[in-house]
Amino acid sequence: MIRLKILFLFICCTLLPQLLHSQQTVLVSPNKKISVALYNTNQNQLTGDWYLAISYTDSSRSTVVIPRIDLGLVTKTQDFSKRLTYIKHGKTLPVNESYTMLHGKRSACSNSGNEQVIFLKNNNNVRLNIIVRAYNDGVVFRYELPEKKGQAIVEDELTAYTIPADNKRWLEKWNPANEGLYTTMDNKSMQQGEWCYPALFSAANKSCWFLLHEADLNRNYCGSKLSNAAEPSKYKITFPNPADARGTGNSQPTVTLPFRSPWRAVIIGSLKDIVASTLIDDVSAPSTLKNTDWIKPGLVSWNYWSNNHGTKDYKTVIKFADLAAEMGWPYTLLDWEWDAMANGGNLEDATRYILSKGVKPLIWYNSGGNHTWVPATPKDRMLTHQNRVEEFTKLKKMGVAGVKIDFFESEKQDMIQYYIDILEDAAQYEMMVYFHGSLVPRGWSRTYPHFMTSEAVRGAEWYNNVPDFTMAAPEHNTILPFTRNVIGPMDYTPVTFTNSQYPHVTSYGHELALSVVFESGLQHMADRPEGYLDLPAAARRFLMEVPVAWDETRLIDGYPGKEIIIARRKGEKWYIGGISSEQKEKSKTLKLDFLKDNITYKLTLIADGEHDKDFKTTYTVVDKSSTLNVKLLRRGGFVACITPVE
Template identity: 65%
Template sequence: MPLKKHFEQSVKCCCAIVIVLISFNAFPQKFTLMSPGKKIKVDLFNRQNAEAGQWYLRISYLNNGKVCEAIPAIDLGLSRSDEDFSKELKFLKAGTIKLIQEQYTSPHGKRSARSNMANEVVASFENPSRAKLNVIVRVYNDGVTFRYEFPEKEGRFIVKDEFTSYAVPTASKRWLEKWNTANERFYNVTKGNNVEKQDWCYPALFQSPDSTCWFLLHEADVNRTYCGSKLSNARNVSEYKLTFPDAGDGRGKGETTPTITLPWKSPWRVIILGSLADIVSSTLVDDVSAPSVLKDTDWIKPGLVSWNYWSDNHGTKDFQVVCKFADLAARMGWPYTLLDWEWDAMGNGGKLEDAAKYIQSKGIKPLLWYNSGGDHTWVGATPKDRMLTHESRMEEFAKLQKMGFAGVKVDFFESEKQSMIAYYLDILEDAAKFKMLVYFHGCLVPRGWARTYPHLITYEGVMGAEWYNNVPFFTMEAPGHNTTLPFTRNVVGAMDYTPVTFTNSQHPHITSYGHELALSIVFESGLQHMADRPEGYDQLPDGPKTFLKNVPNAWDDTKLLDGYPGKDIIIARSKGDNWYIGGINGEDNEKGKTLKFDFLPNDVKYKITLITDGEHDKDFVTQYLVVDKTSSVDVKLLRRGGFVASLIPLK
């Protein structure tokens, strides 16, 4: 029976068998593994049509009765300093099918109640020397993950290369960010002959040639036993191979190839798969990562933050400016204010200790910036080395805890080598001892650590509003960029873009006030740094100002209602019984959208406060309506415009 026909029939019959596991001696296919919902299928094949040789996975997706071959081949294998595990691997067996079924909660992110549910199989191989390699494959309802395992009990080796490579048809659309250590560039959309050959950042978004399927490539559960990786199609324009860090990253400090000790498991290779709505709502990167190491998470409190750097790059040098931003947080009901770089040079009426006392006297918790320090960064901003060693961190965290600081922002990592991965995790483990929140800046993008270390509350790893300070071209690119990030970077974890600015920094923005207001919902971050100066918020009309006083930033659920990367997005998020909707237009033409509320529960009416673009880009219109599951409301978005809505159930 042809494989596609078999796949279609297995779905249509809806039989009780959730896994189809096939082993043929005469054919290259060794197993088929399906998702619990029977919409995603993974096959293992041999390229030589033999029992030994090179192996690859194929991923298929069922959409409205049509099978899409999402990724025709994912090449497998590694090379170790003592052995090769790629070219002459002998298939031994596929183990017993295992149902992964786990529930957990998260104190912040796009969903509070999480489910880690998948079907798993372990494929066992050996090379000509009879050294063993396992490939652990899981199929979820929203994607596929796999990892390598060396099961032998002893040995210490260097992994010389990893041969994981994703074959992507030339006609596939792709949204990719050119590789840079800070993960701060634009996502450019290409296909066909326009695709460039080079190194790329995670995550990477692709649309199948027939437009029936989307998938996002990433990795998760990276730990001290490996390095971070990136994607490269430098050798073959249609193949994206996992690639280790460049030798020059982090000023050349650290080894590019990881050293491992057996037994060992690699990070998970993650493919989030399905519709755009499936991708945007997915928590797969966290789901597949290690559970929390913290027993007590009650002290981890997400919230909005006032931040002086965007409007005044040297604001933290000035005690009076620090006080103004503490007062702003107090007026707006935001729980935090951040003291950025140059706090150790503070003057004009007070020092750090005075600032900490003043901030807390307003009922606000202070956060504090640090340089990551060390020879891996060129940046000499002080204090430079207080996060660098265990001893200095313990001393610094003890001082901060005594002064009432709630967390730290640590900046300028510039590398994803194994030694730097260990440094990130060292900071997190020491910070937890003092109940310090951690925010990484100038850093890698999320790898699932927010599950393992839930006090890691946000990351930069994005070209955000800070770039209005840096370059004039961000002004024109920002609207489309803003509508791409929810489908790419923000899918895989918290993203501190530092949004919601109404005045201008060094370079102006051309997004409407409605667009800026909507970023408070469209972008998810456990610490949402509101970047404008106090007068930017004080001048707002009552409706938008009240909205920003009350909008959450940690969510119980997330749903994509409409959108397309680079064009527009409408997203709904819930907190308790309340729902919040944010929509932005990334294009230069005015648009009309119809809001449908079919995601609401039955027989419940909601009071909706709808704040939309007005007559011009600095104007708002606020409406108050009653809606339920059957309602719809028409909304106008200006070019580069936006809107928000809050829905509160009527008692």
């Protein structure tokens, strides 16, 4: 009997800790709705292949959002992909900080969640840590190599999201400029390939949605994309293609130790939660700037859409400067070919004229170098620190407020470093920056608040490029607020009433609404002057006053590819924009219960009129208990401005 007791105690002392360690480690969000758990494929063992699983619970049901997220890294000298040994997990610690955004969907932001660190080691006893956070609107995790010095070449990242086949998904085929259309898929229409960020999914039971992206990308890593080329249901983190940027740069990043990867981010919740989320900015590095008084979001007049060679013509430049002045917009853009400007003046003449009208010029540059095939000049002014210092010094003296830099062609590590070099040098000369032909945002608007926007979208410019965009645009426009524009500013260059090379099929109400539906710190109004100046007074006044930086954003109604109605607040005023992609007229009844209690508001509604090029404007008094009835034409839209009555 004594021997049996001794044997039992021995088993308890030796095996019980192992059994306890083999149990899943669970981290829960502050609101208890989201949980992320660590599992081992080798049950009841401390060594094996580890993965995360994410669950979501609303008021009525619980859903396993992503049943498996594979983990691991492979460097040139160490393998952290298989047979990792669990050491321990740290205490759950709160993350709680507040910060302010100068532009974006919300001004007062909060980075509030719970964090846990998981400590693993490989067969060589080299450590790999997984830092996991659970937020009320999602989950993020990142890898940490805690060695104190040295470098490592990361040959592969094993992160892979297993998505249930019955999930609906909205994905954009990978292209270096991130300018494709989203494809809607279900289990019957599944496609395999490489995909851009962000990627949107809907749980089969419709209990929640989730959006995959990455955040806090810095010069110590490359950008990535998703690929399900190997397995249809598994979306693996994939490094840039070697052929990108004309074959320049390395696809595999060289990291400096100690190393932390970008956050792998999953935004989770209802569609309202997805649209309102600031998670990508929340988890990114705080601002590097002490003085931000010079950073001024605003509307911009832009001549390229109506005249591809507009900046080559001094008289055209003057017309768009006059347009900005008359509309009260703070900026006008001097796009490509400004170095060949003629017909009455050159660059210096143009900037003097623009400034004399109380408008500030922005100016375009080719990113240059062997990474781009585009020969447009100037092509070398941004390439080196010395060149940038010389150019920014000149631009500052000329009164230029910001630069648009184009054609980056890849997300390899050397290109990420180039982006950040530009941002850091531009800040020294108080120069706002936006990128075209570029990566989608990764939280840089928080770290570098003078990073105002990036293209990385198939925008209105494509009315110049292909006839296909005419019929694709209405549906595309209703997908972007749930995907691309969720994760950062988007330079779509919207609000065009006249036609470019290829025509619109959207109504005037739809186009006007894009000024609210789409968010960008510099919002480029792309139409020719008469497109705005010939509008009815109410619509023209709306475009003179609509903000581009918001204090609050709320989704009122919508579904990707069908419609979206979004409300944004600036100060005490609310602006609503709504668009439809459907081929039939429809009526919507909107609750205004987001308004404050016991306050009366004046509401101006500018909606579709009798036909596509007609507006109907109505004025009424509303409060929190009111409803708003709106009729939308096919592919139609509307805006509303709601102002407290003094």
